[in-house]
Amino acid sequence: MCLALVSVRLFNCRFLIRVKGALNIANCRAMIIRTCSNLYVKTQLIRQRSTFSALLDESWQSGAVLKSLSTNIYENLALEDWIQEHVDLESRSLLLLWRNMPAAVIGRHQNPWQECHLGLMREKGIPLARRRSGGGAVYHDLGNINMTFFTSKKQYDRQRNLRIVTSALAELRPALDVRATERFDILLNEQFKISGSAARLGRTVAYHHCTLLCAADRSLLSGVLKSTCQGIKSNATPSVPSPVKNLADEDPTLDCEIIMDAVANRYIRDFGLNGPLILINPTEELRHPGIHRLTQELQTWDWVFGKTPKFTIDTCFDIPHEAVRSKVILNMEVKYGIIEKCRFEVPSAWLPLHMCEEFNTLLVGSRFCPSDTAALFVAVSRANPQTCDLQAKLNFLCTKLTAVM
Ligand SMILES: Nc1ncnc2c1ncn2[C@@H]1O[C@H](COP(=O)(O)OC(=O)CCCC[C@@H]2CCSS2)[C@@H](O)[C@H]1O
Incomplete structure (x- = not known):
């Protein structure tokens, strides 16, 4: 052959x-x-x-405590999603501890324009994230601890999880008065919220995650979680604002590390685990195949803003320096973050009617965001005679309009 x-x-x-x-x-x-x-x-x-093999290591056959090495909100939210998708949670329980650099985190069905001071966030470079769980909007920074309790759906029990947190705190500082409420908040001294909860239930597995305020920037917290946009109507989930307090304000000897260790130890004890704390880096694509795509997806405009339930905005503002006081009226309908209907009324003595019509037509189909709106104003201003008076008026309208976005 x-x-x-x-x-x-x-x-x-x-x-x-x-x-x-x-x-x-x-x-x-x-x-x-x-x-x-x-x-x-x-x-x-x-x-x-x-x-x-790393995840299914002998030491965490029945469960483990993981700690994220990232302080990036999108990477950490992606890690939660990745664990829920890829780790066998039917037979094991996991606790993930994580913290973030300053960020605002809204619930899956919320309206960011209703919940956050987006202008302040842009100015300070504070990112906005939409999580996959429901509920209200919260503020994160390195003084806030996040805990995610992963279980099978059968084992899912938010009160038991919160008891782990409250008993860990009571063990640390017996004088602290911390109690979980029926809506799964944790209150300090029966009046100050120190923790808020949300959950995501899959077909067979679930996670419950909560915050814990230890030493967060309270003035940024209230500054960021304050809408500046008037006249929005929607069916989006509204947040339930509460007076908040940091644990470190009650007991200055407490810090995030001490509290995270106490919660981790209590969890290990209550679940009868023997493994040590496992450090996880959510940027390691090789260890967590697909996590990069999850992280990218969470940062897209289409997810953060585009997933907002349909809403309308009815607002108006005064035109300055006019002998007779006159107003600009703005009515919009926004779906998936895109302007679907627009009625922008400007007195014709102030701005030519055809320009107003041009805006009404051009705004429809564009994203409800400052960059798209500003680009549209630039285009209209270039297509019209460029007098100083007209420029000033267009700048004024553009500033007013983008301020609500
Ligand atoms: N970090 C933090 N912790 C506790 N409470 C907060 C925090 N930030 C803001 N708030 C207060 O809670 C209300 C909103 O309460 P509300 O009950 O509407 O929403 C929540 O609690 C959601 C908690 C989500 C927890 C997730 C865990 C990991 S990713 S985010 C807000 O208006 C403030 O008054």
Whole structure:
């Protein structure tokens, strides 16, 4: 039988294969494709095994406490999603501890324009995140601890989770009066909220996550969670504002590290676990395949703003320096963050009617956001005679309009 070495080009590569018997190029190509796909499946399996081998380590067969090394809100929210999707939670319970740099976090069905001072956040570079769980809007910074309790749906029990937190605090400082409420807040001295909760239930697994205020910036907290946008009507979930307090204001010897250790130890004890605390880096794509895509998705405008339930805005503002006081009226309907209907009324003696009509037409279909609106004003101003008076009026309108976005 003759043995021949054949060179075949496929997938932009040159393959050298040894052929026994009669030469058939189609057979050679089929063999290459079979070998390549086997190889692909094998490398995928090896990759998955190395990923999960870390997670399924002996020490956390029944559960573990994880601590995120990231302080980026999007990376940490993506880590929660990744764990829920990829870790077998039917037979184990996990507690993830994490903290963030300053950020505002709204619930899945909330309206950011109704909940946050977006202008202040832009000015201070504070990111806005929409989480996948429901509930209200909260403020995070390094003085705020977040805890995510992952379980099977059967084991899901928010009061038990909160008891772990309150008993850890009571063990640390017996004088503290901290109690969980029926709406899963934790109150200090029966009046100040120190923790808020939300949850996400899947088909078989669930997570409950909560905050804990230790030493957060309270003036930023109240500054950021304050809407400046008047006249919004929607069915979005409203937040339930409460007076808040930091645990460190009650007991200055407390800090986030001490509290996280206490909660981790209590969890390990209550769940009968033996593993140490495991540090997790959510930016490691190789260990957490797909996490990068989850992180990116959480940062898109379409997720953060575009998922806002449909809303209308009815507002007006005075035109300055007019002999007769006159107003600009603005009515809009916004769906998926996109302006669907727009009625922008400006007195015709102040701005030519055709320009007002131009805005009404152009605004429809554009995103309800300052950058798109400002670009539209620039386009309209370029297409019209550029007098100083007109420029000043357009600038005024643009500033007023973008301020509500
Ligand atoms: N960090 C923090 N902790 C506790 N309470 C807060 C915080 N920030 C703001 N607030 C107060 O809660 C209300 C909103 O209460 P409300 O009950 O409407 O919403 C919540 O509590 C949601 C908690 C979500 C927890 C998740 C856990 C990980 S990612 S975010 C707000 O107006 C403030 O008064």
